[in-house]
Amino acid sequence: MSIAGGFHKAVEAASALGMQTVQIFTSTPSQWVVHPKVAATGKAGGKAAAAKTARPPRPPTWTARPIADEDAVRFRSALADRHIVRPLAHSSYLLNLASPDQQLWRRSLEGLVVELRRAHQLGIAFVVLHPGAATDADEPGGLRRIVTALNQVRRRTRRLNARVLLETTAGQGTCLGWRFEHLAAILDRVQEPDQLGVCFDTCHVFAAGYPLAPDKEYRATMRKFDRLVGLNRIRAFHLNDSQRPLGSRVDRHAHIGHGCLGLEPFQLLLNDRRFRKIPMYLETPKGQHDGQTWDEINLRTLCDLIQ
Numbered sequence: 001m002s003i004a005g006g007f008h009k010a011v012e013a014a015s016a017l018g019m020q021t022v023q024i025f026t027s028t029p030s031q032w033v034v035h036p037k038v039a040a041t042g043k044a045g046g047k048a049a050a051a052k053t054a055r056p057p058r059p060p061t062w063t064a065r066p067i068a069d070e071d072a073v074r075f076r077s078a079l080a081d082r083h084i085v086r087p088l089a090h091s092s093y094l095l096n097l098a099s100p101d102q103q104l105w106r107r108s109l110e111g112l113v114v115e116l117r118r119a120h121q122l123g124i125a126f127v128v129l130h131p132g133a134a135t136d137a138d139e140p141g142g143l144r145r146i147v148t149a150l151n152q153v154r155r156r157t158r159r160l161n162a163r164v165l166l167e168t169t170a171g172q173g174t175c176l177g178w179r180f181e182h183l184a185a186i187l188d189r190v191q192e193p194d195q196l197g198v199c200f201d202t203c204h205v206f207a208a209g210y211p212l213a214p215d216k217e218y219r220a221t222m223r224k225f226d227r228l229v230g231l232n233r234i235r236a237f238h239l240n241d242s243q244r245p246l247g248s249r250v251d252r253h254a255h256i257g258h259g260c261l262g263l264e265p266f267q268l269l270l271n272d273r274r275f276r277k278i279p280m281y282l283e284t285p286k287g288q289h290d291g292q293t294w295d296e297i298n299l300r301t302l303c304d305l306i307q
Contacts, residue, residue, distance in 0.1 A: 007067075017296055091112060100136040112129065112149070117157070166196060207251060236281060
């Protein structure tokens with residue numbers, strides 16, 4: 001939900017649609033916000049009137065604008081008043097912990113620390129993160145860089161209540177996380193794997209090549225995920241149909257039942273007793289159709305599938 005007008009507005013919009021939870025971005029997801037910090041100039045020294053020399057400026061600190069305390073309180077109050085539970089934050093799309101570019105890698109690490117601090121301030125338990133893209137096509141190296149970054153982030157955010165959820169990806173370009181083995185490798189190598197979880201995205205998993213219907217194929221996919229990663233690690237689902245076919249490795253979301261997935265995968269997932277207590281979040285395109293918002297239409301479609 002959009003946070004235009006304040007974080008509490010997303011809660012109000014979700015409640016008005018009859019939703020029980022909400023996902024937000026805590027800042028602009030596709031734009032770096034820069035706050036440059038420049039060191040003070042050095043002091044003149046010695047008996048002679050030596051000229052002052054300026055220290056070289058520090059690299060810009062890439063972060064989001066601070067959340068005012070009153071805005072955080074208003075968001076938390078809206079959650080309680082509207083009975084909206086398990087809010088979720090999604091990190092910036094620009095973060096890339098798999099990047100071989102040291103500047104981008106460091107900027108992404110710092111950005112994730114900020115994302116977790118902001119979520120903590122808002123009372124949000126999890127931040128969804130795309131694992132990253134190994135733009136040099138070095139998959140093992142990309143996975144190592146992700147693990148190194150996550151370990152550093154954990155050490156710096158240990159006192160926070162917010163944790164990272166690694167999102168399954170479609171595998172577009174050099175993105176990692178589209179194979180269940182990628183997630184398994186990260187979780188096997190980080191120092192505190194119990195502090196991480198997974199967000200299972202239906203469009204992404206399907207586009208990555210894992211069928212979610214019919215029932216036999218759905219169960220096979222879930223068995224493979226359980227064997228490699230563990231179903232117990234799933235802390236959230238993103239519900240999206242896919243504009244592109246199975247195995248396309250293209251990330252294009254569609255309205256529920258209006259894409260290549262169809263309705264059956266959602267019926268199987270929504271009625272799977274193993275996931276009854278796991279929150280599910282719509283990530284379908286926005287807009288209106290026949291005088292109704294697509295959020296209303298997609299939510300009603302999903303509710304009609306529950307048996």
